[in-house]
Amino acid sequence: MDSDYEKKTAAAKSLDWIKEGMLVGLGSGSTAAHMIRGLGEKVAAGLSIKGVPSSDTTAQLAREAGIPLITLEEAGKLDVNIDGADEFDANLQLIKGGGGALLREKIVAYNSKFNIVISDSSKQVERLGKFKLPLETIPFATKNIITELDEMGLSPELRKKGDEIYKTDEQNYIVDVDVLEQNDLVALNNILINIPGVVETGLFLDTTDVIIMGKDEGTVIFK
Numbered sequence: 001m002d003s004d005y006e007k008k009t010a011a012a013k014s015l016d017w018i019k020e021g022m023l024v025g026l027g028s029g030s031t032a033a034h035m036i037r038g039l040g041e042k043v044a045a046g047l048s049i050k051g052v053p054s055s056d057t058t059a060q061l062a063r064e065a066g067i068p069l070i071t072l073e074e075a076g077k078l079d080v081n082i083d084g085a086d087e088f089d090a091n092l093q094l095i096k097g098g099g100g101a102l103l104r105e106k107i108v109a110y111n112s113k114f115n116i117v118i119s120d121s122s123k124q125v126e127r128l129g130k131f132k133l134p135l136e137t138i139p140f141a142t143k144n145i146i147t148e149l150d151e152m153g154l155s156p157e158l159r160k161k162g163d164e165i166y167k168t169d170e171q172n173y174i175v176d177v178d179v180l181e182q183n184d185l186v187a188l189n190n191i192l193i194n195i196p197g198v199v200e201t202g203l204f205l206d207t208t209d210v211i212i213m214g215k216d217e218g219t220v221i222f223k
């Protein structure tokens with residue numbers, strides 16, 4: 001089945017969780033974009049909600065879809081957050097950040113009472129790590145961080161966009177590392193996040209309540 005069709009089906013299903021008056025975290029990426037367009041249609045039909053976008057691209061898309069936006073500061077805690085993922089396993093652990101929005105995505109997820117992940121079936125894995133783990137890093141420290149990650153055997157790669165270094169919405173860099181051979185991702189995450197200059201990692205551990213996966217014509221729900 002076409003992965004975009006599965007993304008769209010998962011995104012449509014996630015809208016069942018959205019109720020009148022809710023404050024909604026708006027994820028980033030192509031799967032979240034389907035959800036945002038669907039949510040925009042509901043708003044046009046009279047649903048009253050407010051959204052907090054997890055990236056500048058999502059903010060733009062949400063405005064175009066007619067979704068009223070507020071800042072995280074104005075929202076405080078969000079009722080529900082809906083976002084995509086690059087990989088997920090049977091324990092609802094994720095790798096995110098393929099689109100470079102991991103920092104704000106993790107902040108929005110942390111500040112949400114309920115987190116829904118929407119995905120096509122290609123993202124389901126037995127073991128996380130086929131997808132490189134993104135780390136958001138402060139430019140000042142990035143070269144030294146790369147040296148350290150290299151010494152740890154994580155094959156770090158500075159993310160590029162064409163010939164330029166990729167920059168996040170927060171004007172940081174992304175370093176992608178290979179974690180496929182790592183047996184204890186919780187321990188690794190603790191080491192990585194404690195390197196000064198690493199702002200955030202794309203490991204979303206114990207943040208997800210429900211995963212809605214598009215599969216063939218329908219959806220499969222993991223809790």
Ligand code: 5RP
Nearest residue numbers: 029030031084097098099101
């Ligand atoms: C962006 C993300 C996205 O959720 C992730 O990359 C999935 O993207 P897509 O829905 O386009 O497959 O983490 O930082």
